[in-house]
Structures are given as C-alpha cells and as structure tokens.
Amino acid sequence: MMRSGRFLSLFFLHSACLLALFAEASEPARQPERIILNLTAEPATSMAVTWCTEVELGEPVVEWAVAAEGTEFVKLAQRLPARMERWAEPVGAPAYHYSAVLTGLKPGTRYCYRVGAGLQLSEWNQFTTAEASAKPFSFVWLGDPQDEITEHCSRVFREAYRTAPKAAFWLFTGDICGDPLDSQWAEFFGGMGFIARMVPSIMTPGNHDTAYLLKEGKPDMYRPTYARRDPARVGQVWLSNLTLPENGVAGLGETNYHLDYQGLRVIMINSNTRLAEQAAWLEPLLASNPATWTVVAFHHPLYNGGAKRDNRQTRDAFLPLFDKYKVDLVLTGHDHVYMRSHPLREGRVAAAGEKGTVYLVSASGPKFYECNTPYPELMARTASGKQLFQVIEVGADRLSVRTHSADGVLFDECVIRK
Ligand SMILES: [Fe+2]
Structure with a gap:
C-alpha cells in the first residue's frame, strides 16, 4: 500500500511535472528573443534594435537611458514605441518581429536599453554610441x-x-x-x-x-x-x-x-x-x-x-x-x-x-x-x-x-x- 501510494504519488507528481514541462515547451515564447543591435547611418547619435516573440505583444517598446553605476537609470528611462511586423514561413508558427531606432543620442556615451511590452521585458543591455569625430x-x-x-x-x-x-x-x-x-x-x-x-x-x-x-x-x-x-x-x-x-x-x-x-x-x-x-x-x-x-x-x-x-x-x-x-x-x-x-x-x-x-x-x-x-x-x-x-x-x-x-x-x- 505504502509502496503503491508512493508509487501513485510519484506517478502523479511525475505526470504533473511532465505536463508542466510540456506546457512550457509547447507554449509560444512571450519573452523577447533574438535581440540585436544594428548600427545606423548616424552611429554617433542613434542605434537600431530588433527583436521577436512567438506571441504578439501589444504596445511594444524600447526603454532606454544613459547607463549609470547602479540602477537609478531605470527611473529615468524613456520609452520608444516599436514597429511590429508579423511574419510566417509557409510551414511553421508565425513570429512577431519588432524594431525601433533610438535617435537623439549623445556621441561617445554608454546607454542601457531593454525591449518588450508590459511585463514581458528583456534584461537590460548596454551599448556605446560612436564618437562624433575621428578616434581610434x-x-x-x-x-x-x-x-x-x-x-x-x-x-x-x-x-x-x-x-x-x-x-x-x-x-x-x-x-x-x-x-x-x-x-x-x-x-x-x-x-x-x-x-x-x-x-x-x-x-x-x-x-x-x-x-x-x-x-x-x-x-x-x-x-x-x-x-x-x-x-x-x-x-x-x-x-x-x-x-x-x-x-x-x-x-x-x-x-x-x-x-x-x-x-x-x-x-x-x-x-x-x-x-x-x-x-x-x-x-x-x-x-x-x-x-x-x-x-x-x-x-x-x-x-x-x-x-x-x-x-x-x-x-x-x-x-x-x-x-x-x-x-x-x-x-x-x-x-x-x-x-x-x-x-x-x-x-x-x-x-x-x-x-x-x-x-x-x-x-x-x-x-x-x-x-x-x-x-x-x-x-x-x-x-x-x-x-x-x-x-x-x-x-x-x-x-x-x-x-x-x-x-x-x-x-x-x-x-x-x-
Ligand atoms: Fe557565397
């Protein structure tokens, strides 16, 4: 009995875990993926960001601020709406691609940014803009x-x-x-x-x-x-x-x-x-x-x-x-x-x-x-x-x-x- 009960408990536990794992594996990703920075034609004052999700997210944004020693930059972060594009191969699930170009940045400056929508936000990352003039x-x-x-x-x-x-x-x-x-x-x-x-x-x-x-x-x-x-x-x-x-x-x-x-x-x-x-x-x-x-x-x-x-x-x-x-x-x-x-x-x-x-x-x-x-x-x-x-x-x-x-x-x- 004990063994059977334990077996049954283990069975249900394992089933629940498997179901949870399956649900996790099969649920389309809401978290931003494939985040990439691209240079623009004005690398001293702007930066392009692109990312995607498997689920369409409403009101996608890039949040950005001048980088700081600690976390105080978060309160100063600005939000820039991103453009969304739905795309699917003939076979396979659609993906939702988002892009935004940050402009008006300061040359030679390190910035923090993150992407997403609502609570589905990426981690903060950092980049540095180009200097305004020649520098090695x-x-x-x-x-x-x-x-x-x-x-x-x-x-x-x-x-x-x-x-x-x-x-x-x-x-x-x-x-x-x-x-x-x-x-x-x-x-x-x-x-x-x-x-x-x-x-x-x-x-x-x-x-x-x-x-x-x-x-x-x-x-x-x-x-x-x-x-x-x-x-x-x-x-x-x-x-x-x-x-x-x-x-x-x-x-x-x-x-x-x-x-x-x-x-x-x-x-x-x-x-x-x-x-x-x-x-x-x-x-x-x-x-x-x-x-x-x-x-x-x-x-x-x-x-x-x-x-x-x-x-x-x-x-x-x-x-x-x-x-x-x-x-x-x-x-x-x-x-x-x-x-x-x-x-x-x-x-x-x-x-x-x-x-x-x-x-x-x-x-x-x-x-x-x-x-x-x-x-x-x-x-x-x-x-x-x-x-x-x-x-x-x-x-x-x-x-x-x-x-x-x-x-x-x-x-x-x-x-x-x-
Ligand atoms: Fe080639």
Missing part, C-alpha cells in the same frame, strides 16, 4: 558563417568576443546562413548569444542570403518548394531580423548602405545584384570622402580563391573605382578560403611608395574549399581549412588587420599606413 577604435569582421552555425560557428563568435570585447561593432560579409530560413537564423542568434545585444552588427548579403523563388517565379521561403534564387531580393528573414541603414541604391535597403565611424568610411555593397547602379552610387562617396580610412565590404571577391571561380562582373564594376580613389581595404567572403593580397593597383602589386588596396577573403564557418587562386602572385598569404575571424584596429595613421583562427591563435596580420 577596433571592429570585428567575420566572413561567411553559413553552415552548421550552432555546432561550429558558436565558438568562433565567442572567441572573437573574448579576443576583442571592446570592439565597436561586428561586420559580416554575407552568407550569414546557408538558406533564408527562420530555423537557420535561430542558429545564428543562438550562436551569437548576448553578443548581438551588446555589440552592434552590420552585414551585407551573400548569395545564400537571397530569397527563394518558386518555378513560376512566386516568392517563397520554404525549401521543398524552392526552384531557384532571386538575386535581386534578400530573404524575408534578413529584413525581419535586422534593421540596417537604407541610404544606398533605392530598392536595396538594408543590403547596400554606408556609414562613417570615427574616421572610417564603411561602404557595404550588395554584390548579388544591380552592380552598375551601386558603382554609380559608390563613386561620389569615394570622391568626396571626409574620413581618413575607407573600407568597402561585400560578398563576392574580386580576386577569387578558386581557379574555376570568377566574379568578373563585380571586378569590372568596382575595381577601377577602388584604384582611382585609393580604397584602403576590401573585405569579402564567398570562396571559403583565406587570402590576403599585397597592396594592389590596376591588377598588379603596387610599386614601392605607390598606394595600393589590400583585398581580403575569409570565412568564419566550417565550409572549406581548396585555395587554388589564379592570382598567386598577387597574394601575400593564403590558407584553406581554417575558421577565422578578424580584429581590425583603426588608428590615426595606421590600420591593422589581425586574423585569428577559431582557437583564438593569431594567424596573420597586416598593417596599412597613411
């Missing part, structure tokens, strides 16, 4: 994560954070995920963890970030119905999960844009589409550039890492401009190798004393190709089979690129001087 800083660059993000990219992201915890922002050159699917973006946010909430990101898309097309050309996001890609559009997951600048070519918002950060002009090109229009947009940005340094970032490399890979259209569109306006550094991905060029000019190694552009190809994810570049004479360093991240330090008269492998070891370094 560093940022992290990551080439394609793309595949097996949870399994193999998480440690790269976290090692990058450990290596450069004070980085002003992270820059991605496309192929964030292999497919424009919500499940893969869930992996990206899981791998990034709190980093996405504390360090603003900017990214430009690769071919794998483009939208799916059905055979008849109707847009779709669900893989079994996918016939081909639409290079002219990024997947809806890109637009829903991010809030990026829209000061590029009309129609390429959140994929082609530029911003100035403390003496560095950062130009993000969407190399999937409309190259001539982006080149026309780019030229005046290079011709009248108030920044000391210029970095141009996009997905498809001008000097390929594979003998049978060639992005001639991209090269034809942009290389003359990079030479003409003496761009310092070009960051690309796509080829799943590592390549760092010598300073180049007009397709050759720049002569001593002549200004050249350094071209980099890198990948942070676990997909590897052999490096058999048709341009070996132009390259200072090449490698295959390495997951890499870069810490780029921008100074008054020197810019350094330090490439680390996934285990944190410094693998390559180059310095560009003014």
Whole structure:
C-alpha cells in the first residue's frame, strides 16, 4: 500500500511535472528573443534594435537611458514605441518581429536599453554610441558563417568576443546562413548569444542570403518548394531580423548602405545584384570622402580563391573605382578560403611608395574549399581549412588587420599606413 501510494504519488507528481514541462515547451515564447543591435547611418547619435516573440505583444517598446553605476537609470528611462511586423514561413508558427531606432543620442556615451511590452521585458543591455569625430577604435569582421552555425560557428563568435570585447561593432560579409530560413537564423542568434545585444552588427548579403523563388517565379521561403534564387531580393528573414541603414541604391535597403565611424568610411555593397547602379552610387562617396580610412565590404571577391571561380562582373564594376580613389581595404567572403593580397593597383602589386588596396577573403564557418587562386602572385598569404575571424584596429595613421583562427591563435596580420 505504502509502496503503491508512493508509487501513485510519484506517478502523479511525475505526470504533473511532465505536463508542466510540456506546457512550457509547447507554449509560444512571450519573452523577447533574438535581440540585436544594428548600427545606423548616424552611429554617433542613434542605434537600431530588433527583436521577436512567438506571441504578439501589444504596445511594444524600447526603454532606454544613459547607463549609470547602479540602477537609478531605470527611473529615468524613456520609452520608444516599436514597429511590429508579423511574419510566417509557409510551414511553421508565425513570429512577431519588432524594431525601433533610438535617435537623439549623445556621441561617445554608454546607454542601457531593454525591449518588450508590459511585463514581458528583456534584461537590460548596454551599448556605446560612436564618437562624433575621428578616434581610434577596433571592429570585428567575420566572413561567411553559413553552415552548421550552432555546432561550429558558436565558438568562433565567442572567441572573437573574448579576443576583442571592446570592439565597436561586428561586420559580416554575407552568407550569414546557408538558406533564408527562420530555423537557420535561430542558429545564428543562438550562436551569437548576448553578443548581438551588446555589440552592434552590420552585414551585407551573400548569395545564400537571397530569397527563394518558386518555378513560376512566386516568392517563397520554404525549401521543398524552392526552384531557384532571386538575386535581386534578400530573404524575408534578413529584413525581419535586422534593421540596417537604407541610404544606398533605392530598392536595396538594408543590403547596400554606408556609414562613417570615427574616421572610417564603411561602404557595404550588395554584390548579388544591380552592380552598375551601386558603382554609380559608390563613386561620389569615394570622391568626396571626409574620413581618413575607407573600407568597402561585400560578398563576392574580386580576386577569387578558386581557379574555376570568377566574379568578373563585380571586378569590372568596382575595381577601377577602388584604384582611382585609393580604397584602403576590401573585405569579402564567398570562396571559403583565406587570402590576403599585397597592396594592389590596376591588377598588379603596387610599386614601392605607390598606394595600393589590400583585398581580403575569409570565412568564419566550417565550409572549406581548396585555395587554388589564379592570382598567386598577387597574394601575400593564403590558407584553406581554417575558421577565422578578424580584429581590425583603426588608428590615426595606421590600420591593422589581425586574423585569428577559431582557437583564438593569431594567424596573420597586416598593417596599412597613411
Ligand atoms: Fe557565397
């Protein structure tokens, strides 16, 4: 009896626990998830925040205040209403994405913020706005994560954070995920963890970030119905999960844009589409550039890492401009190798004393190709089979690129001087 009663009690206890667990597991999340900071076109005075929930929350807001030593900032917090967008893949539950852009911020200032609605609020996180003028800083660059993000990219992201915890922002050159699917973006946010909430990101898309097309050309996001890609559009997951600048070519918002950060002009090109229009947009940005340094970032490399890979259209569109306006550094991905060029000019190694552009190809994810570049004479360093991240330090008269492998070891370094 005793045993039976105990058994029954245990049975009911276990059933209740299981039910509770099941209810918890099956109930859509009300708590804000996938919180991410993105730089805006005015990084000294504004910041974009995006997040999502599985349940629609009424009156979503961002609460924000200048950071303080203790908790007194909470009483001073301002509330900014967020924009909500409902989105669902053809199969699967809908998600509710929210975004807001904080404006009127003070340069070089640390802020606290949290997101949500009512009682469903996130923890407080912090960010720092850019200084209003040139000042040395560093940022992290990551080439394609793309595949097996949870399994193999998480440690790269976290090692990058450990290596450069004070980085002003992270820059991605496309192929964030292999497919424009919500499940893969869930992996990206899981791998990034709190980093996405504390360090603003900017990214430009690769071919794998483009939208799916059905055979008849109707847009779709669900893989079994996918016939081909639409290079002219990024997947809806890109637009829903991010809030990026829209000061590029009309129609390429959140994929082609530029911003100035403390003496560095950062130009993000969407190399999937409309190259001539982006080149026309780019030229005046290079011709009248108030920044000391210029970095141009996009997905498809001008000097390929594979003998049978060639992005001639991209090269034809942009290389003359990079030479003409003496761009310092070009960051690309796509080829799943590592390549760092010598300073180049007009397709050759720049002569001593002549200004050249350094071209980099890198990948942070676990997909590897052999490096058999048709341009070996132009390259200072090449490698295959390495997951890499870069810490780029921008100074008054020197810019350094330090490439680390996934285990944190410094693998390559180059310095560009003014
Ligand atoms: Fe790619």
